[in-house]
Amino acid sequence: MLNYIADQWCDEQSSLVSVLCPGVMNSESVYEVVRTYNGLPFAFRKHFERLKQSAALMGLEVPFTCKELNSIIMEGLEKNKGFQTQDFRIRISLMSDGARSRPAIIFSDLPSPSKDIYELGVKISISPFLKPSADIVNPQLKMPGSSWIVRTRKALGDNYDMLILNEKGNVCEGSFSNVFLVKDGSVVTPDIRSGVLPGITRDNVIGLCESLEISVEKRPVPAWELFCAEEIFITHTSVGIVPVRRLEDKVLIEDFTDGMTRLLLDNFEGYIMTEDSNWSGL
Ligand code: PLP
Known part of the structure; x- marks a missing residue:
């Protein structure tokens, strides 16, 4: 694939950034991961605004407008068309x-998630480490490596x-995802003040829940509520909604042919594709 690194298009072998620059040496960098649907970057304006927010927190300039960055990305999608088997995952680092500040925009193939994820759900666990309080690290700062504070490769296991x-013992989020529970027909998710990345x-x-008239509670969620939940799912850009089958040793749900997670999964793509705010503002 061709990537856009330090203002030039280059292949994976040529690195145009010195290892001595603070972005590499001191991890002074921020990032976003964008995906395409049918070849178009999804929720681009929202990702750009979040990148700007992270950059401001890190004291980095953003060397392009939303429109300019979108043009670079569209150019990259065109240049890499020959490599594409499905959709793209695009990592934008500053x-x-x-x-x-120097951009590095890395294009890679976004494989379709295995059907098992949606049909059987995944296993998750609770990190032994707490999320640093907002007084220590602003939860809105999306910088590389922050997930490894709470999730080592070894601890992640299967x-x-x-x-x-968080420091109050309430649920915050996954290391690269947000979390939702289903309780008594309502969908519950930790509120922003719990320290989540929006x-x-x-x-x-x-x-989507609002459009389906499903009640959504955004509030502090004590950890024990996870173990009484009827269903749990997590969400992130590359895969969307990911059903959770097992939390630690507790099997929550055996299959996802029915229930709230299934309802949301079945309606998710239709909702995001027609929700104007995901495609406007360039
Ligand atoms: N929470 C954290 C800490 C993350 O790093 C991410 C994504 O990288 C998310 C939540 C999910 O955010 P999004 O849905 O924008 O991908």
Whole structure:
């Protein structure tokens, strides 16, 4: 694939960023992951706004407008058309290069998730580490490596993701996902003040619930509620809604042919494709 690194298109072998730049040496960088649906970047304006927010928190300039970045990405999609088997995953990083920030835009294939994920659900666990409080690290700062504070590769084992609790012992989010529970016919998700990253998929799931007149509670969620939930699912950009079959040793649900998660899964793509805010604002 061709990638856009430090203002030039280059292949995977040529790196145009010095290992000595602060973005590499001191991890002074922020990022977003965007995916395409039918060849078009999904919720691009929302990702751009979140990138800008992270960059402001890190004190990095954003060297392009939303429209300019979108043009670079459309150019990259065109250049990489020959490689595409399905949709693309595009990682947009901004790295400090001292006085300025340098973009690295990496294109990769987005394989379709295995059918098992949607039909059988995944296993997740609870991280032994807590999410740093918002007074220490602003939860809206999306920077590389922050997930490894709470999820080491070894601890992850065969779990799809690990849920993180905040300093109050309430549920926060996964290391790369937001979390939802189903209780008494309502959908419950930790509120922003619980320390969550405002996930773009989370926002869409909330919008979807509202459009289906399903009540959504955004509130602090004590960890024990996870173990009494009727259903749990997690959400993230690349895969959308991911049903959870097992939390630690507790099997929540055996199959997802019925129930709230199934209802939301069945309606998710139709909702996001027609929700204007996901496609406007460029
Ligand atoms: N929470 C964290 C900590 C994340 O890193 C991510 C995604 O990378 C999410 C939640 C999910 O956000 P989105 O739905 O925008 O992918």
